[in-house]
Amino acid sequence: MAIVFDGTRESYVEGLSEFLGSGRNTLPEWVTDLRREAISGFGNTGFPMLSDEEWRFTNLDVLRRTSFSIVGNGISDVSEKTVDSYGFSGLSCVRLVFVNGRFASPPSDELRDEEGVIATSLSKAACEYSDLVRNHLARYADYEKDPFISLNTSYFEDGVFIYVPDGVVFEKPVHVLYISTDEGQPMFVNPRNLIVVGQSSGAKVVEHYVSTSQNVYFSNVVTEVVCGENANLEHYRLEFESQKAFNFSTLRVNQRKNSNIASHSVLCGGALVRNNIHPVLAGEGCNSDIYGLFMSEGRQHMDNFMRVEHASPHCDSRQFYNGVLDGRSKGVFHGRIMVHEGAEKTDAKQTNRNLLLSDMAQIDTKPQLEIYNDDVKCTHGATIGQMDEEALFYLCSRGIPMRKAKIIMLRAFTNETLENMSISSIRDALEDSVMQWFERRLENGSGR
Amino acid sequence: MSDFQKVAKVSDIAEGEVQSFFINAEAIAVCRVEGNFYAFKDECTHQSFTLSDGDLDGERIICCYHGAEFNVKTGEVLCLPAVEPLEVYPVRIDGDDILIKLD
Numbered sequence: 298m299a300i301v302f303d304g305t306r307e308s309y310v311e312g313l314s315e316f317l318g319s320g321r322n323t324l325p326e327w328v329t330d331l332r333r334e335a336i337s338g339f340g341n342t343g344f345p346m347l348s349d350e351e352w353r354f355t356n357l358d359v360l361r362r363t364s365f366s367i368v369g370n371g372i373s374d375v376s377e378k379t380v381d382s383y384g385f386s387g388l389s390c391v392r393l394v395f396v397n398g399r400f401a402s403p404p405s406d407e408l409r410d411e412e413g414v415i416a417t418s419l420s421k422a423a424c425e426y427s428d429l430v431r432n433h434l435a436r437y438a439d440y441e442k443d444p445f446i447s448l449n450t451s452y453f454e455d456g457v458f459i460y461v462p463d464g465v466v467f468e469k470p471v472h473v474l475y476i477s478t479d480e481g482q483p484m485f486v487n488p489r490n491l492i493v494v495g496q497s498s499g500a501k502v503v504e505h506y507v508s509t510s511q512n513v514y515f516s517n518v519v520t521e522v523v524c525g526e527n528a529n530l531e532h533y534r535l536e537f538e539s540q541k542a543f544n545f546s547t548l549r550v551n552q553r554k555n556s557n558i559a560s561h562s563v564l565c566g567g568a569l570v571r572n573n574i575h576p577v578l579a580g581e582g583c584n585s586d587i588y589g590l591f592m593s594e595g596r597q598h599m600d601n602f603m604r605v606e607h608a609s610p611h612c613d614s615r616q617f618y619n620g621v622l623d624g625r626s627k628g629v630f631h632g633r634i635m636v637h638e639g640a641e642k643t644d645a646k647q648t649n650r651n652l653l654l655s656d657m658a659q660i661d662t663k664p665q666l667e668i669y670n671d672d673v674k675c676t677h678g679a680t681i682g683q684m685d686e687e688a689l690f691y692l693c694s695r696g697i698p699m700r701k702a703k704i705i706m707l708r709a710f711t712n713e714t715l716e717n718m719s720i721s722s723i724r725d726a727l728e729d730s731v732m733q734w735f736e737r738r739l740e741n742g743s744g745r
Numbered sequence: 746m747s748d749f750q751k752v753a754k755v756s757d758i759a760e761g762e763v764q765s766f767f768i769n770a771e772a773i774a775v776c777r778v779e780g781n782f783y784a785f786k787d788e789c790t791h792q793s794f795t796l797s798d799g800d801l802d803g804e805r806i807i808c809c810y811h812g813a814e815f816n817v818k819t820g821e822v823l824c825l826p827a828v829e830p831l832e833v834y835p836v837r838i839d840g841d842d843i844l845i846k847l848d
């Protein structure tokens with residue numbers, strides 16, 4: 298039976314008892330306690346309003362007035378062939394598949410190798426490695442104040458659990474594929490991921506969100522990452538969901554001493570998208586690089602919210618976020634660098650560049666610095682513009698046709714972020730899909 | 746998205762009333778003025794608040810948040826603080842259905 302939420306705060310709060318009694322809560326009892334605490338957090342906050350400073354460019358009335366349901370058993374008929382079609386050619390990886398928020402055992406390759414690396418579903422891990430999961434789950438993402446984290450913590454059914462023990466560098470990327478199918482009514486799915494990379498370890502994780510049809514649903518993802526001392530993590534978030542989906546996601550990273558993280562986001566699908574990235578550089582000497590590319594068309598709304606917290610001395614952070622907007626789409630970039638009192642010698646830089654392909658596309662960009670220490674170096678900047686006429690003219694004067702010249706310019710713009718990806722097969726596939734996207738826009742007469 | 750799509754029923758909206766509907770994530774306000782129906786984006790161009798929360802005065806919609814006013818027929822700004830015109834949509838009536846066209 299479906300559990301239905303009519304959009305009101307009460308329906309989400311009251312729905313929890315039905316959820317807990319429905320047999321969908323396959324996680325241990327301690328998670329049920331967490332769920333109860335989280336839903337009372339949501340009961341206090343409800344969905345954010347435009348009057349909340351962090352949401353001032355994104356109107357969520359649509360969420361308050363649309364019904365969503367938790368439906369299906371998650372093992373919808375997604376064939377192996379469909380799953381394979383979302384792979385990256387030439388990429389040797391460990392693949393885990395989730396359908397409508399639930400683990401699809403075949404065709405997943407679960408991993409428990411002799412070095413102690415684990416890649417499996419969170420629901421299994423919470424039973425099999427209870428202490429490990431319990432030490433980290435919901436310790437970093439604030440489920441009391443952030444309404445989307447509250448909802449996810451209350452209603453998640455599954456997600457990925459990746460653990461790399463101390464001193465192990467796991468070279469093979471873990472490709473986590475989240476597939477949404479059409480269940481005949483708007484679904485509410487809450488993938489919950491936990492990635493723990495131990496001391497002096499390394500991993501590459503690719504979260505990849507796709508839909509098999511253009512249906513309406515509410516996908517609310519939370520990923521918590523713990524990066525141990527001297528650890529390295531490369532994290533990808535590729536969002537290619539239905540153009541009608543509501544997609545909310547949070548990446549919350551906790552970085553320990555001398556750890557490095559590179560986060561790559563590429564957003565292309567969704568009607569209403571909010572992507573939150575929140576690393577906390579908790580130990581000395583950390584490095585955090587955040588790269589993002591969002592491309593919107595039609596009436597898509599893409600809101601990117603970054604909060605980089607420097608909590609310890611001698612840490613560096615870099616944000617490079619580019620947006621390409623067409624049609625009547627709207628983009629938001631809200632980037633905050635926060636430097637805590639003890640975080641001297643912080644070096645932080647934030648850049649947001651936006652390319653508007655149509656007169657009706659709109660971008661609100663709001664870089665912010667909040668600094669409580671005098672001995673820091675912080676810069677930020679944002680630009681909004683069209684394709685550079687002079688550069689196009691120069692290329693055309695060298696015999697390059699206008700269409701090709703535009704493609705060259707767009708490739709240069711998008712590659713500023715994509716070129717930082719170390720997994721070449723993913724980088725190449727994304728470059729191709731960016732180009733296909735742009736060619737379609739050119740065919741529709743865009744790309745002024 | 747170039748075709749007319751059903752957004753509401755004629756009987757949903759009384760004379761002088763404005764109501765909000767959704768097509769995907771797009772909030773659409775539909776109002777009835779002297780028997781005619783007008784549709785516009787239900788988002789004030791000042792700070793994106795919901796326009797249908799405000800009052801309709803003839804062909805004028807008044808945003809209740811900071812007082813901007815727009816003509817519901819043309820989208821023209823009639824009063825600050827908004828400066829950008831409102832997006833209005835072509836409307837067609839088919840029996841009891843109100844259809845609008847999003848380009």
Ligand code: FES
Binds near residue numbers: 794808810
């Ligand atoms: S949001 Fe309408 S006047 Fe300010």
